Amino acid sequence: MPFISNTDQQRHQMLEAIGMTMDGLFADIPQELMTNSLNLPKSMTEQQVRSHLAEMAGKNHIDLTCFLGGGFYDHFIPAAVYSIVSRSEFYTAYTPYQPELSQGTLQAIYEFQSSVCRLTDMEVSNASLYDGGTAIYEAMMMALRITRRNKIVIDDSVNPIYRVMMDSYTQNLKIELEQTTSIDGLANREAILDKLDDKTAAVILQNPNFFGCIDDFTDIAQAAHEKGALLIVSTYPISLGILKTPGQMGADIVTGEGQSLGLPMSFGGPYLGFMASRKKFVRQMPGRIVGRTTDRQDRRSFVLTLQPREQHIRRDKATSNICSNEALCALTALVYLSLMGKEGLKETAQLCADKASYAYQRITAIPGVEAHFRSKWFFNEFVVDLPCDAADVVAKLIEKGFAAGFPLRRYYNDMENSLLISVTEKRSKQQIGLLAEALESVL
Amino acid sequence: MKLVFEKSVPNRRGVRTSPSDVPTSINIKSELLRGSTPTLPELSELDVVRHFTQLCQRNFGVDTNFYPLGSCTMKYNPKVADRIASYPGFAHIHPLLPQLRLGGMLTQGALQVLYETDMLLREITGMAGYTMQPMAGAHGELTGMMIMAAYHRDKGNHKKTVLIPDSAHGTNPASAAIAGFKVKTIPSKDGVMDLDAVKESLNDDIAGVMLTCPNTLGLFNPHIRQLCDLIHSVDGLAYYDGANLNAIVGQARPGDFGFDIVHLNLHKTFATPHGGGGPGAGPVGVCQRLVDYLPVSIVIKRDDGTYALEYDRPKSIGYVAPFYGNFAVVLRAYVYMLMLGAKGLKRVAENAVLNANYIRHKLKDYYKIAYDRVCMHECVFSTTAKMAENGIRAVDIAKALIDRGFHPPTVYFPTIVRESMMIEPTETESMETLDAFIDAMIEIAELAQSDPEKLKAAPEKATVNRPDETKAAKELDIASL
Helix, strand or coil, X not given: CCCCCCCHHHHHHHHHHHCCCHHHHCCCCCHHHEXXXXXXXXXXXXXXHHHHHHHHHHCEXXXXXXXXXXXXXXXXXXXXXXXXXXXXXXXXXXXXXXXXXXXHHHHHHHHHHHHHHHHHXXXXXXXXXXXHHHHHHXXXXXXXXXXXXXXXXXXXXXXXXXXXXXXXXXXXXXXXXXXXXXXXXXXXXXXXXXXXXXXXXXXXXXXXXXCCECCCCHHHHHHHHHCCCEEEEEECHHHHXXXXXXXXXXXXXXXXXXXXXXXXXXXXXXXXXXXXXXXXXXXXXXXXXXXXXXXXXXXXXXXXXXXXXXXXXXXXXXXXXXXXXXXXXXXXXXXXXXXXXXXXHHHHHHHHHHHHHHHHHHHHCCCCCEECCCCCCXXXXXXXXXXXXXXXXXHHXXXXXXXXXXXXXXXXXXXXXXXXXXXXXXXXXXXXXXXXXXXXXXX | CCCHHHHCCCCCCCCCCCCCCCCCCCCCCHHHECCCCCCCCCCCHHHHHHHHHHHHCCECCCCCCCCCXXXXXXXXXXXXXXXXXXXXXXXXXXXXXXXXXXXXXXXXXXXXXXXXXXXXXXXXXXXXXXXXXXXXXXXXXXXXXXXXXHHHHHHCCCCCEEEEECCCCCHHHHHHHHCCCEEEEECEECCEECHHHHHHHCCCCEEEEEEECCCCXXXXXXXXXXXXXXXXXXXXXXEEEECCHHHCCCCECHHHHCCCEEEECHHHHCCCCXXXXXXXXXXEEECHHHHHHCCCCEEEECCCCCEEEECCCCCCCCCCXXXXXXXXXXXXXXXXXXHHHHHHHHHHHHHHHHHHHHHHHHHCCCCEECCCCCCCCCEEEECCHHHHHCCCCHHHHHHHHHHCCCCCCEECCCCCCCCEEEECCCCCCCHHHHHHHHHHHHHHHHHHHHCHHHHHHCCCCCCCCCCCHHHHHHCCCCCCC
């Protein structure tokens, strides 16, 4: 039997040793609740399952040249990342409850927390959350606890994939979730200031935002603080190789999706939510946090800390229900950042910006294609208006071998001809040129 | 050991980025830039590989040795599942692809994995439909409780209270609370949720019950069907926390017990790696009358045999994840189920329960057993009165096990047992391993009498010895800036 070590003979031996029968071991389950047999496919050997799954994997077309982004990106991943995170001492362990057997995981989480703080210019970070969307939700809940208020203002330039998640999560809670409509690709100052009042717990913004535009929220941070509200900023970690940080802008809580830091796209997961904040808010932070300490022999050691915030101690009064997080993905991000180093991350961010800028020039030079926003500054994504329905154009370009971008009408009613195009350091000048030619040919 | 930042050497590089092949070099205006490079380490690839290899040598996984961490189901994780998850055809699919027109046809293999996993889990648990979105067990709990809230809202029920046994994982009350419910804790009787206490608590405000079966004491509640019926009698819903499904997988199904909502921990029962604390996956299954409330989207199979994402779900609670959940984790669980089949899964529960009872039987003369009766997949011990007299606590037993090459059991949980040690061996462990562990536990029990100070000094062989947790919280240092 696969993955079960004991032989039938040993099973008999063990049953004999304890003086029981197998039926006796299950005697607490009423007979009428026992299942006779499950209707499952016949079991497969490793050889069979590998060939079966290779065939299924073959039905996924990964040969398209990818200009799809929307918060999830096709970045380059150095081989050493996979080698390191494939060490089973890391990946077959669990939450580091026993620090003596978990110094590897614990130190790595401490280093991950440190890296997140260094990237975002914040003071404290946790061990990870599920993804960028649940990270915003947790940040919102944290802001409600800190301010003891119940109103949240969110701009529609925040990733709509996350905003629809927020709609679900706030359904059963008494939270006023108010949305502002961005103007020309940037957060709507006027509307945000208008909605900011002494009931507002936080303003939630994103930089670079969903449209790829780069903003500076320093003014909004000030306005929020004057009203006693917090600023939550969702960010894209690769961009922080060059862009002004949320910390520099005065953000109170920073979240983000860490997939771009060495994690494959894997059809949506596992990904990596991260969160950082000012130190004074740490006791309201959700999730695991690793702290540095010393052991009985005064050696540097790491442990899970501030556990009284957590569900296993506080139960229904906990800061969050999170238990398992995305530890192995956090390790992946840490290894990626350690390999890239300060220069590597900066160069990667600059390459993304340069290639996107080139793509922008090529694509907006096509007759009939216009830039959607006047705002000149974008990171590695931009929005163009096509002369016809963007979804139709994308469908035609799939046939030509391109995942050309994300048609925005799905989330923005008035943007039916708008296409969000994303460019990473993996795209070559030639691929960008071919996309521009193909796009022109189908218009 | 030094931090990765402390090993940094100026100008050392781990990755050489490719030169730019585009003519543009964009100068973003300086007000929008950070002005300095982030203070990440500067290391060679070898430096990085050594650093993390040395770190992993300071770690302990299932592959290292026996890891009987109760309630966590630390079974062996088949390598073939990891291999398959790394197939480029799965690892490199952009999640937005099926949301493009014609894009669904480009991801048929991935959609099939999600669809068939749904079907397999339905059959294994007796439920009518699943969502794969929840990214961990607790996330599944929250999703399930949001479904419970949506059901009551839809029916116009103003029910606010959820009953939870005192032996429950902390995530249960936490999840219920953030879904907007009040929690009422029900005491245990003979180790399981007290049926009379449930009866006394029943009223129109009861939205449902949330429980694990078998529970965290490793005990199966023989009145489980009646309990679900009682909850249904006030139009409440019964929620099954699948953390302990390994005890009954292939043998009995929560749907048949009367549960309306189920979450599964694929990283427990279905053998996906725990990753040092995630990623996991916590699919949620529901009975027929709750299918409409499942998150958007779900995978359907069309008449022509192709697979598609269904978004038109007006009663749905919405999205709980950005896409389709932790796909690569679901994929590993799918591979595991295909390899085991019905007979294999039945064997899982048999061996998990046999291994736990073997340990229970062999250790009950040396440690105080919380409930002296047949257990399911795990058993709970505590220190004996004599050990307590010598000042020996569960933590000392745990640390002594580390010196003997074993991962300790879960200690101090469940909280309703004093000085508890919760041992879950799982089905993958052999009799030889169990015997070695039993011998170590007996030796430790004897040392607790003959040389208790030695136990209090443990562990001697680990890289660190009882780090100071109070100091960690007091002098809070959680990032090197």
